[in-house]
Amino acid sequence: MAREQIQVPFGYEPPEEKRKGTVLVFETFEDWTEADVRSLVDWAENKSFKRLIFYPQHEETLRRMDIRAEMPYHARVKQLQAYLEEVDTALRVEVDQWEGKRKKYTPLDTSLTFLTDKSPEPHFMCMSDRYANLFVTYPSFKEWIRKARLVILRQFHVPLNPQLQAYEGRWEVIELGNMQ
Incomplete structure (x- = not known):
């Protein structure tokens, strides 16, 4: 197949990308x-992110994290996809089903490596306060908090782990109902 030639004026530089990063x-x-x-899609759009990746976790992963899930994995994915069909956005939003x-x-490390390798930087890890409290106890947390910022959703209103205070410049807390 022949390549199509494109002519541009001398000194042309493509416009700078205004949207950056992945949540x-x-x-x-x-x-x-x-x-x-x-609400989360609107928050990501207001912050000018390029991509928003929802990553539901499999029952086996949740069981190892001591998190109960009543619904099976595929039912949760189907429900999430139905919600996303109703959301109109210019943002690239997807549900990653690799874990399914x-x-x-x-392991969370494996999931993070998989997702960060295939998505544009900078990376923001968004998780509930319950997940964040578990994540901060993992040995690899110190490595990941340097690579990606943490966004904590105040969903379960549990007190945050005091170990997070050492990295207070690398994370922020937002409420699901009123994200700005």
């Missing part, structure tokens, strides 16, 4: 509503 959302998405999804294909426990 990786780790959650069960079991208790989420369409309003919660819409694996059908087994996937």
Whole structure:
């Protein structure tokens, strides 16, 4: 197939990309509503992100993290996708189902590596306060907090782990209902 030649004026530089970065959302998405999804998409759009990746976790992963999920993985994915169909946005929004294909426990490090390798930087890890408290106890937390910023959703209103205070410049807390 022949390549098409494009002519541009001398000194032309392509316009600078205004949207940057990726938000990786780790959650069960079991208790989420369409309003919660819409609120998070609006927040990401206001912050001018390029991509928003929802990453529901498999039951086996949740069990190892001591998090209960009443709904099976595929039901949660189907519900999340239905919510996303109702949201109109210019943002590239997707549901990553890699963990569902694996059908087994996937360490958070493995999931983060997989997602960050295929998405544009800078990376923001978005998780509920309950997830963040677990994540801060993992040995790899110190490495990941340097690579990506943490966005904590005040969803379960549990007190945050005091170890987070050492990295207070690398994370922020937002409420699902009123994200600005």
